[in-house]
Amino acid sequence: MAGIGNNEMSRDELAYRANGYLNQLIEAVGSSTLEQAISELVNFLDSVSKSVISEVETEESGKTAYEILDKIHQFVSLPSLNQV
Numbered sequence: 001m002a003g004i005g006n007n008e009m010s011r012d013e014l015a016y017r018a019n020g021y022l023n024q025l026i027e028a029v030g031s032s033t034l035e036q037a038i039s040e041l042v043n044f045l046d047s048v049s050k051s052v053i054s055e056v057e058t059e060e061s062g063k064t065a066y067e068i069l070d071k072i073h074q075f076v077s078l079p080s081l082n083q084v
C-alpha cells in the first residue's frame with residue numbers, strides 16, 4: 001500500500017484518483033481552470049512519488065508506481081490531445 005500523508009491508499013484508490021485528476025485536466029483544456037487542474041495533478045503526483053520513494057522497494061510500491069505512470073501514458077496518448 002502506498003501512503004499519502006497520514007492516509008493509506010490502495011493502488012486501486014490511487015489509480016482512481018489519478019484518473020479523476022486526468023479527467024479534470026481534459027475538461028479544463030481551453031478554460032480558465034486549466035492552470036488549477038495542472039497544479040492539482042502535479043501536487044497529486046508529487047505526493048505519490050514521495051510516498052513511493054519513502055517505501056522500501058517492494059513489489060507493491062513498484063506496481064503502484066507503474067500503474068500511475070500507465071494512467072499518465074494512456075492520457076497523453078489520447079488522440080483528442082493531439083488537437084490541443
